[in-house]
Amino acid sequence: xxxxxxxxxxxxxxxxxxxxxxxxxxxxxxxxxxxxxxxxxxxxxxxxxxxxxxxxxxxxxxxxxxxxxxxxxxxxxxxxxxxxxxxxxxxxxxxxxxxxxxxxxxxxxxxxxxxxxxxxxxxxxxxxxxxxxxxxxxxxxxxxxxxxxxxxxxxxxxxxxxxxxxxxxxxxxxxxxxxxxxxxxxxxxxxxxxxxxxxxxxxxxxxxxxxxxxxxxxxxxxxxxxxxxxxxxxxxxxxxxxxxxxxxxxxxxxxxxxxxxxxxxxxxxxxxxxx
Amino acid sequence: xxxxxxxxxxxxxxxxxxxxxxxxxxxxxxxxxxxxxxxxxxxxxxxxxxxxxxxxxxxxxxxxxxxxxxxxxxxxxxxxxxxxxxxxxxxxxxxxxxxxxxxxxxxxxxxxxxxxxxxxxxxxxxxxxxxxxxxxxxxxxxxxxxxxxxxxxxxxxxxxxxxx
Numbered sequence: 093x094x095x096x097x098x099x100x101x102x103x104x105x106x107x108x109x110x111x112x113x114x115x116x117x118x119x120x121x122x123x124x125x126x127x128x129x130x131x132x133x134x135x136x137x138x139x140x141x142x143x144x145x146x147x148x149x150x151x152x153x154x155x156x157x158x159x160x161x162x163x164x165x166x167x168x169x170x171x172x173x174x175x176x177x178x179x180x181x182x183x184x185x186x187x188x189x190x191x192x193x194x195x196x197x198x199x200x201x202x203x204x205x206x207x208x209x210x211x212x213x214x215x216x217x218x219x220x221x222x223x224x225x226x227x228x229x230x231x232x233x234x235x236x237x238x239x240x241x242x243x244x245x246x247x248x249x250x251x252x253x254x255x256x257x258x259x260x261x262x263x264x265x266x267x268x269x270x271x272x273x274x275x276x277x278x279x280x281x282x283x284x285x286x287x288x289x290x291x292x293x294x295x296x297x298x299x300x301x302x303x304x305x306x307x308x309x310x311x312x313x314x315x316x317x318x319x320x321x322x323x324x325x326x327x328x329x330x331x332x333x334x335x336x337x338x339x340x341x342x343x344x345x346x347x348x349x350x351x352x353x354x355x356x357x358x359x360x361x362x363x364x365x366x367x
Numbered sequence: 368x369x370x371x372x373x374x375x376x377x378x379x380x381x382x383x384x385x386x387x388x389x390x391x392x393x394x395x396x397x398x399x400x401x402x403x404x405x406x407x408x409x410x411x412x413x414x415x416x417x418x419x420x421x422x423x424x425x426x427x428x429x430x431x432x433x434x435x436x437x438x439x440x441x442x443x444x445x446x447x448x449x450x451x452x453x454x455x456x457x458x459x460x461x462x463x464x465x466x467x468x469x470x471x472x473x474x475x476x477x478x479x480x481x482x483x484x485x486x487x488x489x490x491x492x493x494x495x496x497x498x499x500x501x502x503x504x505x506x507x508x509x510x511x512x513x514x515x516x517x518x519x520x521x522x523x524x525x526x527x528x529x530x531x
Contacts, residue, residue, distance in 0.1 A: 155427075159429070159430050
């Protein structure tokens with residue numbers, strides 16, 4: 093391209109910050125500023141040149157708004173840091189203003205506290221295991237962080253095992269730490285993932301799509317044959333079925349369904365159900 | 368022997384507890400305030416009144432990096448058609464837990480035993496458990512009727528002082 097496109101964030105006077113409410117569902121680019129609902133009212137009024145009488149001039153209603161992944165706080169506005177569609181969800185308790193986030197797509201995982209991930213044990217050193225989760229550094233997993241583990245009773249974890257656990261510490265300043273136990277001390281399905289099966293990697297957006305409550309893909313897959321799947325939020329999926337061929341078919345379907353339309357998917361499932 | 372000239376004591380020494388017992392309360396307060404001033408001046412703070420005003424007035428924005436709050440996602444382990452029964456049980460448990468947190472319904476739990484029957488049982492229960500801890504003399508009070516119901520407990524025989 094001969095000409096460079098004007099960067100939106102270059103001239104603050106040139107581009108106007110849009111109201112977050114109007115942009116829901118549309119594509120936003122990094123560098124855009126979004127106004128929260130309360131501010132856009134006052135800004136609009138200020139432009140008109142008149143101010144209505146207000147009983148409480150200084151105080152504004154304090155709404156607690158949460159800005160989720162892809163957004164950052166910039167003064168009293170939201171600054172977009174990833175490109176994608178803007179989404180909003182009203183919170184259950186009416187007091188807080190809900191949560192805004194950007195639905196973006198990426199393959200690289202950044203550890204986040206509370207996420208359940210699949211990790212591969214790479215090293216065993218003293219009291220901790222080093223687990224590769226796909227981030228910038230391996231996470232550490234203490235051997236006491238398993239259900240029913242004590243100093244005498246060590247868990248049976250070898251190098252190369254697959255672990256399903258969640259992060260307790262995950263920020264940019266510290267090494268991520270994960271555990272296979274919840275706050276009550278129960279495993280809840282976390283721990284070493286069993287023998288056999290196949291581990292493969294997909295994009296992070298696909299995982300979230302597959303884990304949505306009303307996902308048709310999973311429902312259709314579940315009707316094919318007996319199988320087991322584990323989804324890690326770091327983009328890793330582990331599947332297991334009775335035969336190797338079935339496992340491979342399953343892996344191929346899950347990898348391909350990201351780019352298929354609904355009709356193509358239904359055709360493929362129909363063909364599989366026949367054979 | 369009284370010294371003719373006061374020996375010069377250092378500031379730190381004067382600040383020690385045993386030297387201050389003799390002082391009166393005013394000088395004590397003064398010394399305390401001076402110490403507090405020294406300590407608070409060592410802390411750094413932002414001298415930007417405009418920023419503070421802005422923080423107070425505007426709405427609170429909290430940054431979260433987790434997708435768990437944004438979308439309700441199902442539990443990550445799944446099993447279909449009975450491949451792994453434990454995981455299937457877990458699926459029901461975890462997904463039901465998510466739903467239970469969202470929905471705030473008051474459901475009346477179905478009871479196997481009605482309230483009246485519970486009350487009746489408790490009446491007799493006091494008697495049967497009481498029998499266990501009663502002394503041999505008192506056990507005579509816990510006699511059973513023909514129907515198997517507990518007789519009312521007779522009043523204990525206390526010592527009656529002679530009126531003479």
